[in-house]
Amino acid sequence: MSVLVVGTTALDSIKTPTKENPRLLGGSASHAAVAASFFSPVKLVGGVGEDFPKKYIALYRKHGIDLAGLQILPGKTFHWSGEYEVNMNHRRTLTTELGVIETFQPKLPAAYQDAAFVLLGNIAPALQNSVLDQLRKPKFVVADSMDLWINIALEELLRLLKRVDGFVLNDSEAQLLTKEGNIFVALKKLHKLGPKYVIIKQGSHGSILSGPKGYFICPAYPLAAVEDPTGAGDSFVGGMIGYLATARGGIDATIRRAMVYGSVTASFCCEGFGLHATTKTKRAAIEQRVKELEKLTRF
Amino acid sequence: MSVLVVGTTALDSIKTPTKENPRLLGGSASHAAVAASFFSPVKLVGGVGEDFPKKYIALYRKHGIDLAGLQILPGKTFHWSGEYEVNMNHRRTLTTELGVIETFQPKLPAAYQDAAFVLLGNIAPALQNSVLDQLRKPKFVVADSMDLWINIALEELLRLLKRVDGFVLNDSEAQLLTKEGNIFVALKKLHKLGPKYVIIKQGSHGSILSGPKGYFICPAYPLAAVEDPTGAGDSFVGGMIGYLATARGGIDATIRRAMVYGSVTASFCCEGFGLHATTKTKRAAIEQRVKELEKLTRF
Numbered sequence: 001m002s003v004l005v006v007g008t009t010a011l012d013s014i015k016t017p018t019k020e021n022p023r024l025l026g027g028s029a030s031h032a033a034v035a036a037s038f039f040s041p042v043k044l045v046g047g048v049g050e051d052f053p054k055k056y057i058a059l060y061r062k063h064g065i066d067l068a069g070l071q072i073l074p075g076k077t078f079h080w081s082g083e084y085e086v087n088m089n090h091r092r093t094l095t096t097e098l099g100v101i102e103t104f105q106p107k108l109p110a111a112y113q114d115a116a117f118v119l120l121g122n123i124a125p126a127l128q129n130s131v132l133d134q135l136r137k138p139k140f141v142v143a144d145s146m147d148l149w150i151n152i153a154l155e156e157l158l159r160l161l162k163r164v165d166g167f168v169l170n171d172s173e174a175q176l177l178t179k180e181g182n183i184f185v186a187l188k189k190l191h192k193l194g195p196k197y198v199i200i201k202q203g204s205h206g207s208i209l210s211g212p213k214g215y216f217i218c219p220a221y222p223l224a225a226v227e228d229p230t231g232a233g234d235s236f237v238g239g240m241i242g243y244l245a246t247a248r249g250g251i252d253a254t255i256r257r258a259m260v261y262g263s264v265t266a267s268f269c270c271e272g273f274g275l276h277a278t279t280k281t282k283r284a285a286i287e288q289r290v291k292e293l294e295k296l297t298r299f
Numbered sequence: 300m301s302v303l304v305v306g307t308t309a310l311d312s313i314k315t316p317t318k319e320n321p322r323l324l325g326g327s328a329s330h331a332a333v334a335a336s337f338f339s340p341v342k343l344v345g346g347v348g349e350d351f352p353k354k355y356i357a358l359y360r361k362h363g364i365d366l367a368g369l370q371i372l373p374g375k376t377f378h379w380s381g382e383y384e385v386n387m388n389h390r391r392t393l394t395t396e397l398g399v400i401e402t403f404q405p406k407l408p409a410a411y412q413d414a415a416f417v418l419l420g421n422i423a424p425a426l427q428n429s430v431l432d433q434l435r436k437p438k439f440v441v442a443d444s445m446d447l448w449i450n451i452a453l454e455e456l457l458r459l460l461k462r463v464d465g466f467v468l469n470d471s472e473a474q475l476l477t478k479e480g481n482i483f484v485a486l487k488k489l490h491k492l493g494p495k496y497v498i499i500k501q502g503s504h505g506s507i508l509s510g511p512k513g514y515f516i517c518p519a520y521p522l523a524a525v526e527d528p529t530g531a532g533d534s535f536v537g538g539m540i541g542y543l544a545t546a547r548g549g550i551d552a553t554i555r556r557a558m559v560y561g562s563v564t565a566s567f568c569c570e571g572f573g574l575h576a577t578t579k580t581k582r583a584a585i586e587q588r589v590k591e592l593e594k595l596t597r598f
Binding site for chain 1: 525
């Protein structure tokens with residue numbers, strides 16, 4: 001089954017302690033869509049400006065991504081620039097130029113409206129809600145978000161959480177949203193906001209699922225070199241829903257394995273700037289790392 | 300087989316955001332010895348002052364710990380006091396009164412000198428070396444340490460690392476010792492210092508082993524309430540070596556499972572002040588949590 005992905009489609013200028021790469025293809029939807037494409041056909045919903053490089057359209061196409069839902073709008077593409085600290089664990093935003101994303105309104109082509117698996121990638125919760133409004137009967141909807149929306153669009157985010165099956169956020173966002181430092185207490189509070197499945201991302205420490213079958217502790221793939229972690233969280237959730245959409249046996253039977261596939265897809269993302277490493281990955285290399293993670297966690 | 304444990308035997312006064320408990324039984328050797336006692340007979344090496352409460356001697360005895368190597372010295376018992384921040388992840392030392400530990404010299408009774416499994420718990424590396432000097436032919440020696448010794452006794456610590464099989468340290472200590480932020484690169488550097496097995500403790504994120512069979516990602520048991528994490532690292536390594544000393548099949552075949560037993564023993568430690576929760580634990584409760592962790596990590 002195909003996956004519908006909405007989120008930001010952006011140009012990212014990224015600085016790390018050793019390198020600098022301007023105007024790479026980025027944004028939550030770009031990372032998630034490419035990650036999901038290793039497992040399922042993907043339909044993209046997003047908006048870019050007239051300056052959006054043709055080579056990035058070609059990159060989406062290379063991954064078989066359906067672009068009927070990608071609007072090319074008058075103005076400039078959303079541009080973000082940021083800088084990572086030495087240990088790659090903290091980054092600071094240098095500039096945010098919203099461009100066309102400021103007025104972007106997602107419009108789903110008719111062929112998108114029957115989507116069964118839906119990823120509401122990180123973008124304003126009002127837009128995530130608007131995508132949900134246009135869907136007929138989705139089978140599984142997962143939403144991602146960020147601290148910004150918790151701070152400036154909480155009401156809209158809370159309205160969204162009542163409508164989704166899964167919610168993905170990181171440690172500090174969980175703490176911000178629930179005012180609770182212990183993640184297992186935070187998870188209980190997050191379920192009360194609506195989602196049946198809540199996943200806390202913990203970067204290089206992996207992730208934790210809380211769902212109807214209890215917790216799952218999902219490992220991260222060991223990386224001795226992290227070139228650029230931008231988009232790793234989007235790649236994780238993209239890989240996860242891409243796998244879920246093709247796996248047989250229902251969500252509860254497959255979500256753990258789906259998270260591991262997401263985790264491995266994210267590990268490739270970290271090995272190159274922007275989408276450089278992800279886009280060079282093959283399904284076989286993903287399978288190899290999933291097998292390794294199985295061995296690394298058995299006792 | 301029995302386990303020899305050396306380290307500090309102390310009184311800990313611990314403050315958390317909600318509670319305060321003065322002069323609890325603490326110290327690396329106390330936590331590690333009680334943790335190991337669930338799996339193997341334990342021989343303790345340490346030094347306390349004349350003020351050391353009889354009830355704590357009784358507590359050691361309750362766990363079947365051999366006290367022939369515990370010296371009662373003229374003066375006061377080592378006393379540490381510290382305070383935890385709200386999220387329990389950071390603590391600061393309020394006072395450190397060394398007392399008898401300042402001049403303590405470990406002396407191994409004859410019956411200790413054939414010990415096969417040895418835990419050199421956190422104490423000055425010169426004393427850890429001195430214990431090794433008194434042993435005939437240990438089969439497996441693991442050392443723990445702390446940032447203090449990396450800062451003030453590096454040469455002695457490096458001499459120790461050439462003589463041990465295993466070394467256990469936390470994230471920030473690994474970074475301090477190797478000047479390397481990526482833990483998988485740090486692990487390679489740590490092996491070069493001597494130990495065949497290196498374990499990085501990551502608190503609530505679990506731990507990572509690097510050994511002849513590669514990496515093992517060891518989970519932490521999910522705790523919705525942490526009362527006092529003091530001694531959790533000591534309990535982890537104590538439980539681990541206690542299990543190793545009784546397990547059949549050699550170190551490589553049993554160390555992963557031993558780490559999981561250590562992780563679970565540490566989880567009980569966190570659920571009470573000082574040794575309160577650890578000492579009330581039964582082997583059956585440990586087995587139950589090990590089974591749960593197996594389920595929580597399978598995919």
